[in-house]
Amino acid sequence: MEQVIPLRKKRIGFLASGRGSNFQAVIDAIAAGEIPGIGVGLITDNPRAYAIERARNAGIPVRVIDYAEFPSKAVYEEELLAAMRDFQADLFVLAGYMRILGQEIVREFSGRMMNIHPALLPAFPGLHAQRQAVDYGVKVAGCTVHLVDDGTDTGPIIIQRCVPVLQDDDETTLADRILAEEHSVLPLAVKLFCEDRLVLEGRRVRIRP
Ligand code: GAR
Numbered sequence: 001m002e003q004v005i006p007l008r009k010k011r012i013g014f015l016a017s018g019r020g021s022n023f024q025a026v027i028d029a030i031a032a033g034e035i036p037g038i039g040v041g042l043i044t045d046n047p048r049a050y051a052i053e054r055a056r057n058a059g060i061p062v063r064v065i066d067y068a069e070f071p072s073k074a075v076y077e078e079e080l081l082a083a084m085r086d087f088q089a090d091l092f093v094l095a096g097y098m099r100i101l102g103q104e105i106v107r108e109f110s111g112r113m114m115n116i117h118p119a120l121l122p123a124f125p126g127l128h129a130q131r132q133a134v135d136y137g138v139k140v141a142g143c144t145v146h147l148v149d150d151g152t153d154t155g156p157i158i159i160q161r162c163v164p165v166l167q168d169d170d171e172t173t174l175a176d177r178i179l180a181e182e183h184s185v186l187p188l189a190v191k192l193f194c195e196d197r198l199v200l201e202g203r204r205v206r207i208r209p
Contacts, residue, residue, distance in 0.1 A: 016049060022096055
């Protein structure tokens with residue numbers, strides 16, 4: 001008889017800088033039993049981030065590491081790295097974390113840190129991706145979940161979803177259409193990770209059936 005070995009629930013840490021709707025989508029999926037994981041904590045660089053309230057409502061511990069209070073990025077990142085280690089997380093999810101992480105952090109969490117970006121990478125990396133897409137005049141836009149490497153939005157792609165760009169779109173209307181996809185694709189990527197179904201081959205991510 002086939003023996004089914006239950007998965008150990010993965011410990012998931014989050015970094016977010018603002019509204020936190022992607023963070024909410026993932027913790028909702030965890031609460032619904034769709035992801036074999038536990039949200040172990042949220043770290044934010046912004047004391048006014050709405051994500052903080054979302055974490056508190058869900059009973060998830062919050063660490064505020066206010067970027068503005070540090071004399072340099074290097075000192076800020078020392079504190080950030082220490083906080084990340086404290087979580088003993090299997091996975092870190094960058095859910096609207098709006099800073100570029102330094103090499104030491106990227107290296108330490110290589111293969112177990114994912115980011116959601118509101119564009120079809122490798123098009124439109126960096127800030128204001130939706131505005132870049134509207135200004136460029138592309139007809140299709142979307143979002144990407146990728147593993148984090150030491151470039152800006154250059155890591156191996158886990159999943160992408162596309163949406164049409166409509167004639168009268170501006171940055172906001174396009175961002176809203178993309179965001180609806182982000183909220184389904186990020187929990188899916190986290191679920192696949194937690195089910196040990198992501199296999200990295202070179203820079204290609206294979207999804208085990
Ligand atoms: C999302 O659209 C996310 O893709 C984007 O910020 C927004 C955060 O929204 N991230 C980036 O642009 C990262 N370069 P949220 O705080 O409601 O999840």
